[in-house]
Amino acid sequence: MSGDDDLTGTDPAPASPAASRGRWAYLLLPALGVLTLVFLLPMINLGAKSFHLSVGAGREAAEYTLRNYVAFFSDSLYWELLGWTSVLGALVTLCTLALALPLSYFLARTRSRWRSVFLLLVVAPMLISVVIRNLGWLPILGEHGLVNWLLLSAGAVRDPVHLINNLLGVMIGLVHALLPFMILTLTAVIQRIAPELEEASVSLGARPIATFWRIVLPLALPGIVAGCLLVFSLSISAYTTPALMGGGRVIVMATYIQQQVSTLLDYAKGATVSMILLVWVSALSIVALRFGKSGAET
């Protein structure tokens, strides 16, 4: 019966904030149950597979071993895979940051009544299925697509430029997909910087550019770092966009895992690479959260 007591809201004297927070925590139980069933248990199962050697299609040996991991880290091919995936992530992050910074500054500072419309437009790409979004790029970036047609008719190029089915295409797709995350993160952090700080700086003789470098950027830095880590970890773990926009010619960690698991049925190797990617992304996410929090405190 004590459980009933905990859930009633009529308690005249709630003991302490911590206690009442503990009471609300019960509401998380259904979600936690579902996540455990469909997410955590399969992950444990997958993780377990990485500690066995593969013995033919879809089967693993019984004994536990670390040889999969040893193989991964002693083969330069895997290092290259990890390296290239990270380079792609870094490039995507830089492009996203460069595009998002001015836009976020505008969104954070504008008093226009269209502001909520602008914000909706920013979030809109997130509401569309990633497959549809990528397919949408084909008529624009393809060999006979809009961009090439414009370039050819303007006489800027002689032959069609390859904008898709290569690393560039993957980058364009990822930047497009991840831009909203960066914009939302940066807008939130810039909004917390009082406009009077910029006015104070300008009235003290600093030009707007100097004000941006000396005041806005340092104060927005925690948010910038958090946004970059978020975009970076999302782009190195992305599967659909590299698969569709790379046309099978761009191999990153996620597409490599897919190849191992569905094509070669080497579950052990797929699981090993998955676990390495998972650890790498989780570590980045934790650091990103830390930075996001320290930004909230200033």
Added chain:
Amino acid sequence: MSEVILRNVTKKFGEYVAVDRLSLTVREGELVTLLGASGSGKSTCLRMVAGFLRPDAGHVFIGGTDATRLPPYRRNTGMVFQQYALFPHLTVAENVAYGLKVRGLPKQEVKERTLEALNLVHLETLSERRPAQLSGGQKQRVALARAVVIRPSVLLLDEPLSALDLKLRGELQGEIRRVQQRLGTTTLFVTHDQGEALSMSDRVAVMRDGRILQLDTPVALYQKPNCRYVANFVGMTNFLDVVIRGRASSTRSGASRYRATLLFDPAFELDVDGVEDSYAEGETCLLCVRPENVRIAGGALNPLLAVVNKVTFSGDRWYVDCVHSRDTSLVVIVPGSDRVPSTGETVPVSWAPEHAVLLRAETASRAPR
């Protein structure tokens, strides 16, 4: 030379006229206060001098040059904000040095002048602290040091004391005035607090609906308000409707003295000084007299019999509300140590003619929207 001149300045926000053909001169080394309720246009004026807003018409001159189209970073103004606006990621010393650094001054000079400015506001010991580690009063002193260290042509103070508690406010009023007078900085001060305006300023401009109603020294503003709004906004005032009966005599100060009767009690006759020189016989005017200038005592020139309605004690003084007739009531301030009449008692109240001011009824009722 660093006087500030606003000439016929107008600023509109859409259809709303925030500042309406306003002209004002702040002389070199002078502290002029823009006093008004919110929406009176006082902050808009300040922001046009700072350069954050551009006037729709008119000109702003700072130190003899037309600054109307200059960006804020070229105006050499020092601004102090209500919410301090200290840079949270910089130390106190770095905050103060900011304006000098962006001017590209040599390191040694930056260091010396920063220390000098911190000494001026007695904060040299806190120079390595971050703004978050300071109290409200300390923050505003840092902001003041940061604003004056660049030797601004004009110091702009935008309600700098409003975020502070009452006691600190008084302390900082003195501090700001001391620094301002010591450096001789031309200063424009914006506040809605009439007490602050009276105690700190060389001159006060009372603003309403984007216009200056009266620009005068604090004493003149208090003793000779030129309209009902000013009389009401600055301090407490009693208003009585009177009818002019004719000229009495000229006073020593040159103002004309008139004989008048109460509108609702023609039997009661009194003398009063006019702020203008042309009141017609039979004209209805407004007489205003400050509560502390009203005496509860018989035997004076023109005692008015009134019934005590309410007596309120506030430590150093009593507020005595008296009612004469249905439309005539008066508040009298009596020193706290004095004896006060009790409620319901009929008392004679009076005041000296020079303490009463005559305002034109049309001036009084010209309440713009």
